[in-house]
Structures are given as structure tokens and as C-alpha cells.
Amino acid sequence: MEFKKVQCVKGSYYIYLPKNWCRKFVVGEQKEISMRQLDDESLLILPRDRKVEAQKELHIEIKGNNSLEFIMNKILTAYIIGASRIIIEMEGKEKIPLDFQTQISMLTKGLLGFSIIEQDASHIEIRDLSQSNVIKATMKQMLSKVHLVFENILDVLQKPEDLVHQLQLLIAQDDIIDEYRYQIDRQTHLLLQNPSLSRQMEVSPVECLHFAQSARSLERIADHLGDIAKEIIKIFEKTHTIPKEVINLLQKSLNYYNAVMDHFYRSTATEMHSKLVDMNRIVHEIHESPPTIEEEEIYLHLDRILHHCADILEIRINSAVFRQLL
Structure with a gap:
């Protein structure tokens, strides 16, 4: 890890960005970067045209030939790999079968920190309501x-x-x-x-x-x-x-x-x-x-x-x- 000295000039704070990084991303007329303060108080600095991913979301569409086991495994996989929001809908906005609704609800109860926050006949939204530091x-x-x-x-x-x-x-x-x-x-x-x-x-x-x-x-x-x-x-x-x-x-x-x-x-x-x-x-x-x-x-x-x-x-x-x- 490299440490940088923070300089204060007339009430504003400055640090120097790595020269090689600037040569690669701060070129020509492009003199801006994107910066975001994360939840853990660290700063994320990216090239201006690089989007900051705010939330990992997975949309699951239940097709007519999808088995319940397949959909359940997909939800579980999304949970494990770090999705923070999972939206489940039936193909063509049809009603989600009752057995699917029941099993998805039961599975969600077993995913620590996750909860169904919105549900109707054709739409289920599951979201992470927990902290990631436990x-x-x-x-x-x-x-x-x-x-x-x-x-x-x-x-x-x-x-x-x-x-x-x-x-x-x-x-x-x-x-x-x-x-x-x-x-x-x-x-x-x-x-x-x-x-x-x-x-x-x-x-x-x-x-x-x-x-x-x-x-x-x-x-x-x-x-x-x-x-x-x-x-x-x-x-x-x-x-x-x-x-x-x-x-x-x-x-x-x-x-x-x-x-x-x-x-x-x-x-x-x-x-x-x-x-x-x-x-x-x-x-x-x-x-x-x-x-x-x-x-x-x-x-x-x-x-x-x-x-x-x-x-x-x-x-x-x-x-x-x-x-x-x-």
C-alpha cells in the first residue's frame, strides 16, 4: 500500500494521483475523474467514463419450462455471489405459480440478512437488509x-x-x-x-x-x-x-x-x-x-x-x- 501526504492550501485538501495512472486515464481534454465515498469511509477514484456500480442486481425471469429447483438454485447462487437485490418475475408478466411463491418465501427466510420487501402476483423483490461486516x-x-x-x-x-x-x-x-x-x-x-x-x-x-x-x-x-x-x-x-x-x-x-x-x-x-x-x-x-x-x-x-x-x-x-x- 502506498501512502500519500495530504496538503492543505487555503482550506482545500489535495493529494497527488499516481503519475502512471494519470498518463493512462487523464489525457487530452479529459481532466476529470469520478470519485465516490464508500460506506466504509474509503474513497473510490475512477476514470470519468467508468461507472461506479452502486448495487448488484439480478433479474430472474421464470419461463414456462423452468423448474422450481432451477429458480431456487438461481436465487441461492445470486445470494452467495453477492447480489444485493433480486427481482423475480414470470415471463410475460403472468402470475407466479403459488408453489413458486411459497418456496421462494421459505428460501428467503433462510438467507441471513435477506428479506422480501415487495411482492404481488407477478413480481417478487428480495433485498439485502444486512451489514456485510459480520x-x-x-x-x-x-x-x-x-x-x-x-x-x-x-x-x-x-x-x-x-x-x-x-x-x-x-x-x-x-x-x-x-x-x-x-x-x-x-x-x-x-x-x-x-x-x-x-x-x-x-x-x-x-x-x-x-x-x-x-x-x-x-x-x-x-x-x-x-x-x-x-x-x-x-x-x-x-x-x-x-x-x-x-x-x-x-x-x-x-x-x-x-x-x-x-x-x-x-x-x-x-x-x-x-x-x-x-x-x-x-x-x-x-x-x-x-x-x-x-x-x-x-x-x-x-x-x-x-x-x-x-x-x-x-x-x-x-x-x-x-x-x-x-
Whole structure:
């Protein structure tokens, strides 16, 4: 980054623009530039004929042969890549089918920060009403939510009176965790498209990418927890009991996940590396345990959870080392 001295002459402030830039864009009779103060208080300077993009907008027209899944995927993609306004209309201004309206409304509720601000029979407008500087908070919420699902599974196993129903409710929590991952992906795209947001978000573009990588591992952990819950239901419906070794290994895996959470923001690379060694010990215990056929699937999922935890630690080690380079 280059620093310029600001000069004050008779109450006006001046800085010199880079000479090479001026030679390229301030030529002939063209002596003007366009300048805009952004929301994060930074200044954007462009050649006069270069338009400043005020808002990223996507218009989606539903054609007769478009499936609901196609339209939903298009909305989700627009959200992730950083669109701030999405307008959905039926081809020929026809009425949007009721099932499309219902599913679009449900999807929007899951897009953190987005809301339908205008809707009639043929038109839906979705807009970003959030701030783009909350990636650390979103990451913390996602870590906590996965922890809560993990902990709740163990709590349910201690009180099996309504085990099947309670586990089914926990399986449904996976959608909420997916929403956090979408939000982090979106925030990452916004920062990469607008580097000036880096100071506002208090995170570098590289660290933002590391958050996105960690979020994907967390999403996979949540998926495995859901699969474990399904396998436990199968075992319980057959035997009306839960093997103690399953509970024991679940608890050890949760303890390891908690250690990853604890080290996520405030540990050195050395401390996090020591936790990677602990992971190998727990994985060894899993493979030493002689499971029944019914338990084997659970143990495989626990193995993957521990490896995803290790992936998160490795990503955070990379972040810690990267900060030392700055």
C-alpha cells in the first residue's frame, strides 16, 4: 500500500494521483475523474467514463419450462455471489405459480440478512437488509450451533423416553447450519469483490477465505451428526438401548470439538498443532472398539467428524502463520 501526504492550501485538501495512472486515464481534454465515498469511509477514484456500480442486481425471469429447483438454485447462487437485490418475475408478466411463491418465501427466510420487501402476483423483490461486516460473528454462531447439536444428541441419549422424536428434531437443525455457511460464502464473495471492506470487516481476504473453508468443514460435521442421529434411531428401534461405547465415543468426540472451538480464535499455531496429535489418539480408540454392524456406521461418521475438526485446526494454523507474515 502506498501512502500519500495530504496538503492543505487555503482550506482545500489535495493529494497527488499516481503519475502512471494519470498518463493512462487523464489525457487530452479529459481532466476529470469520478470519485465516490464508500460506506466504509474509503474513497473510490475512477476514470470519468467508468461507472461506479452502486448495487448488484439480478433479474430472474421464470419461463414456462423452468423448474422450481432451477429458480431456487438461481436465487441461492445470486445470494452467495453477492447480489444485493433480486427481482423475480414470470415471463410475460403472468402470475407466479403459488408453489413458486411459497418456496421462494421459505428460501428467503433462510438467507441471513435477506428479506422480501415487495411482492404481488407477478413480481417478487428480495433485498439485502444486512451489514456485510459480520463474518466473524457468523462464524462464531456457526461454531456454537454445531456444538449445540452435538451436545443435544448426547443429552437425548441420556433420556431416551422420547428419543426418536427428539433426534428427528435435531436432524432438521441441519438446514440452519447450511444457512450460516451460505452467509459466510456470501460475505467472502463480497470482500473479494470489494477489498475496501477488509478494514470494516477487520479480516483480510486470505482470512476470509479461511473462514469459508472452515465453514464447509463445519457443515460436513453437522451432516455427519445428522447421519449419526439416524443410525442411533435404527439401533434404538431394534434394541431399545444405546450401546455405552457409542455414548462414550460421542462424548470424546464432542470434547475434541470443544477444544477446537476453544482454540479457534485465540491460540498459537503450536497450541493448535498439539491438538492435531490428540485427534490421532481418539481416532485410534474408535478403530480399536469392536463395533457391531449397527454401530459401524456411527464410528465411521465419528472418524470423519474428527478429521473435519483437524481440517479446521489446520486452516486456523495457516491463518496464524499468515498473520505473522503481515
